[in-house]
Amino acid sequence: MRVLQNLFDNNKRWAAKIKESDPDFFAKLSRQQSPEYLWIGCSDSRVPANEIVDMLPGEIFVHRNIANLVVHTDLNCLSVIQYAVEVLKIKHIIVCGHYGCGGIQAAMGSEDLGLIDNWLRNVKDIYRQHQVNIDALQNEKERVDLLCELNVIEQVANICHTTIVQRAWKAGQELTVHGWIYSIEDGVLKDLDVCVTNPEEISQTHRIK
Ligand code: CO
Numbered sequence: 001m002r003v004l005q006n007l008f009d010n011n012k013r014w015a016a017k018i019k020e021s022d023p024d025f026f027a028k029l030s031r032q033q034s035p036e037y038l039w040i041g042c043s044d045s046r047v048p049a050n051e052i053v054d055m056l057p058g059e060i061f062v063h064r065n066i067a068n069l070v071v072h073t074d075l076n077c078l079s080v081i082q083y084a085v086e087v088l089k090i091k092h093i094i095v096c097g098h099y100g101c102g103g104i105q106a107a108m109g110s111e112d113l114g115l116i117d118n119w120l121r122n123v124k125d126i127y128r129q130h131q132v133n134i135d136a137l138q139n140e141k142e143r144v145d146l147l148c149e150l151n152v153i154e155q156v157a158n159i160c161h162t163t164i165v166q167r168a169w170k171a172g173q174e175l176t177v178h179g180w181i182y183s184i185e186d187g188v189l190k191d192l193d194v195c196v197t198n199p200e201e202i203s204q205t206h207r208i209k
Contacts, residue, residue: 067103097152
């Protein structure tokens with residue numbers, strides 16, 4: 001007996017619906033993918049990349065982890081970025097955080113959550129850097145949401161600091177890194193206006209000659 005039959009039923013209907021509107025859709029996709037966007041988002045089930053921007057399979061290359069982090073020693077995320085930039089030649093990297101992120105909230109607390117505390121240490125470091133401004137806010141929701149935004153901004157910088165992105169820029173490849181945030185409460189995306197398009201816009205300390 002097949003388990004999770006409802007998911008297989010859903011899949012059958014979904015594939016049939018797409019085929020109905022474009023009979024060659026899957027045949028075309030099976031030959032190649034040429035997405036223009038790399039999405040780095042949170043694993044949160046309420047923030048699905050393709051659905052939010054209403055895009056079909058084949059249009060976005062996606063990497064998701066808890067709290068949408070780009071950590072310099074994370075081979076998984078770096079491999080995704082390298083493949084997306086060097087092989088797929090995507091034109092935009094989007095870091096998309098979301099308000100009310102449980103990972104961010106956990107990083108602001110001091111509870112022992114086990115293994116994940118090591119991952120969230122990266123967020124705690126950002127909290128520490130901005131603690132005066134964050135703690136000055138009156139309510140917890142505002143404090144979490146501010147750190148959600150600051151975290152996105154930091155991850156945009158982390159992406160720009162990678163050798164992968166800096167090499168692409170040096171080679172004249174058109175590549176823009178964006179920082180966005182999503183509201184689970186109304187389904188609306190906000191651009192944080194921290195878009196970076198060339199090495200002149202990143203800190204001197206991280207710039208590679
Ligand atoms: Co989250």
